[in-house]
Amino acid sequence: MNRDSSISPVRILSILKNRHLIMTLVRREVAARYRGSLFGNLWALFTPLFMLAVYTFIFSVVFKARWSGGSDSRSEFALVLFAGLMVFNLFAECFNRAPRLILDNVNYVKKVVFPLEILPWVALGSALVNLGISLLVWLAFYGVAFGVPPVTVLLFPLMILPLLLLVLGLSWALAALGVYLRDLSQLVGVISTVLMFLSPIFYPVEALPEQYRHWLNVNPLTLVIAQVRDVLYWGKFPSWGQYGASLLAGVLVMYAGFILFQKTRKGFADVL
Numbered sequence: 713m714n715r716d717s718s719i720s721p722v723r724i725l726s727i728l729k730n731r732h733l734i735m736t737l738v739r740r741e742v743a744a745r746y747r748g749s750l751f752g753n754l755w756a757l758f759t760p761l762f763m764l765a766v767y768t769f770i771f772s773v774v775f776k777a778r779w780s781g782g783s784d785s786r787s788e789f790a791l792v793l794f795a796g797l798m799v800f801n802l803f804a805e806c807f808n809r810a811p812r813l814i815l816d817n818v819n820y821v822k823k824v825v826f827p828l829e830i831l832p833w834v835a836l837g838s839a840l841v842n843l844g845i846s847l848l849v850w851l852a853f854y855g856v857a858f859g860v861p862p863v864t865v866l867l868f869p870l871m872i873l874p875l876l877l878l879v880l881g882l883s884w885a886l887a888a889l890g891v892y893l894r895d896l897s898q899l900v901g902v903i904s905t906v907l908m909f910l911s912p913i914f915y916p917v918e919a920l921p922e923q924y925r926h927w928l929n930v931n932p933l934t935l936v937i938a939q940v941r942d943v944l945y946w947g948k949f950p951s952w953g954q955y956g957a958s959l960l961a962g963v964l965v966m967y968a969g970f971i972l973f974q975k976t977r978k979g980f981a982d983v984l
Contacts, residue, residue: 719971723829730830737830738837745838760801760846764794764853771914779916787857788945791850795944796913796937798846799872803879803933804904805839806832810883811890811897814980821980828977829970832883836876843872850944862947871939871950877962878932881969888976891983912937932961 727734746755768790778784779792813831820826847868854861890896911933917925928934935958942948 719974721967724970727830727833730827734830734833734837737834741834741838742841756842756845757849760849764790767793767914791854792941792945793914794850795941798843798850799875799937799940800908800911800913800933802839802843803875805842806835806879806883808900808904809835810886811900813887814891818984821984829973832880832887835883836879864943864947864949867943868940871943872936874958874962875936877966881965884969884973888973891980907931907933
């Protein structure tokens, strides 16, 4: 079997040997994102602040939404909302880009010898930079409004690990399928928008009628959002049983996506 198309789990770990290349590409991508703009990389800070202000005004002032078990504090509403929004933005950034990862890097397929399997890692790394900036904004806002955050904040990296595995698996699968199905990027954009409103980002799960709540549990983002909010704001430890199940599901999705990518990569050059 061609070593590049190996589906062995060890092949996923071998990506670590390209970690310096991945970091270089992530830095280049982050630097290029706001190059030429007046405020440069400050837009990475302004964007989450602006969106936080807009969503907080619409949902807490206009629609009078409140979190279950919470107070009428707008600061509380904003922080809980933003915690969920951070999770979704990480997912959406990678999910929306995935179908075009190969299409936008045709030279890597045809003209040079390049480890194509690292492209989802690069996209994820770029999204993690934005997540890190958003988290710093969240912590600063919490500090101003309420003081020192709960110690469970330290569990945040652990809580998003299942999401990172899920995102990698979906990115590999969609990147491969996007080469053959050019309309996939349009469909993914629609799915992303639907998932945003079917996730408990702007409203508590309890706001839904009882007969519809089970649909939220089908959404893989629901549990991650709830657990991130628990450790960041509510100061609660997660249900480790549910966490373990989501971690296992993330590993399975990641490996399935990797297999699909490796099985189809031989035909990329013929299609592009």
